[in-house]
Amino acid sequence: MEAAAPLVIEARAIAKRFGHVTALRGVDLTLEPGEVLGVVGDNGAGKSTLMKVLSGLHQPSSGELLINGEAVRFGSPRDARQRGIEMVYQDLALAGNLRIDENILLGRERTRAIGPLRLVDHAANVALAKQHLDKLRIHVKSVSQRVEDLSGGQRQAVAIARATAFDAKVVIMDEPTAALAVREVRRVLDLIKDLKTHGIGVILISHRLDDIFYVCDRVMALFRGANFAEAPLGEVERDEVIGWIMGNKRQEDAPVGAGAN
């Protein structure tokens, strides 16, 4: 199973307890390169906790995490990022007062030496940001615009560009369309589809089944901190997924976790 296509992410039996509260009880998750995986579940099902484990923000209480087949332990989001796993936060985590290029390269600015000083190479950063935005076919009037002057969808695009600017293998997105105007949702979803063509895997948490059915290759449902069901998108109906979210399974013949490979 592992030999055919190496999985970018394989999480095995991840559990996470906060004191007496068990948020995750042995969850499995797999992601292939360039795959878009939708994760659904009711509030408190453990989606966000699982994503925080994958992105290094939380450490699992037990269970194994493999990146490209190699066991890893993330101490912080920094560790995860070094392995090519990036998270786009629900609140976007952009600095509105800074320019687009500065946000895309925040914390990773290029510098050059001038005498004894190391100064930020603004021209190089602008060029890098432009190049990356072009690669993702994100159009902005100018990368020198402040992010606070952008629309919600443009901000989301900048956040995604930021997440993918440095060799990302996987981008985890938590409700990326929740705060967007209707006409902007499509643009962001198309951008997610574009990431696929660059071989970047995406894990998409969304309450909006429209989004899931538009971009995802596969959908998995969590229920009360455990795997509930999953299936390739072509093999599942909308109503069925709605049932999963509420903890109802009509077809008992699809065993959990076996559908994907």
Next chain:
Amino acid sequence: MTEAASPELAGELVDADQQSRRSIRLMAFFDRFGVLLLVLVMGALSYAAQPEVFLSSNNIANIFRQTAFLALLALGQFLVIVTAGIDLSVGSTLALAMMSAAVLSVAGVPWPILILTPFAVGTAVGLVNGLGLTKLHMPHPFIMTLGMLNIARGLTNLISGGVPISGLPAEVRWLGAGNLVLGGIEIPVSVIAVIVSFALAWLFLEHTRTGRHIYAIGGNPQAARVSGINVDRTLVIVYALCGLLAGFSGLLLAGRTGSGFPNAGIGAELDAISAVIIGGASFFGGRGTVLGVFAGVLVIGMMRNLLNLSNVQVFWQQVLIGVVIIAIVAFDVLRRRAAASS
């Protein structure tokens, strides 16, 4: 139903859009150049009121000399305010730095060490502020630096016995009181010190990674954190630099007055904050420029100068500065509202 209403609605939206865009552009203009306009207006007013005196090189030099120490305090305060913080201790830090040098001078310490003392003392106070804020997880820098305002003032009185100490060596006084003759014009050394400090601060804020990270922290600390920026370390640097500049400011004031006095800088933190806010920095962090702070300091300096020249009662200065602060912040709020509603 929505179908029928939509063309009209769309028209309204476009109008609103254009209008708000126009007002945003106007706001952006004021954001950038508003305070320079204010400097020009102050200059014009001063010239109109006192045509012979105001533009005399003596008077101009005086304005700069008198505001030099405030300029350095404001510059440090600005770094802190960009991170959405505040440093209430700069006035006390100034006094402690100045008194430390004066006390050591009486003890016969050689002048090169005396010159370095205010910098060292200021930086130490700033480091304590920064480390206290981040390591003790103070809910707000207001509290940490309010504590430090009292601590530093108390220490100042303890080391000096609460009395002024005069008789600083000429070398120590030179930065605050000396003049350089450049191209036939006498320029106060303190003014050059201020200009160099502001230029270095500009280079630091605009062209170093740490400088950009300071703005990022002011804009969205969460974004800075998840971007791998060490927010606590950056904040410690910022408060240390603010302390350093307060110490430098104490050195200039000691030079100008030729002594150390324990009541120096009482209330100066509020003048520094005023200058920063008048200069266009936002109290919410992430906004403002070094040039704006310079202009803010000039506005306060010119306003005092004008009122002094016109023999207006000193108390009116306070009233006017208060009015200007409120007017400017009200404007900042309006600007943010306009930006948010568009």
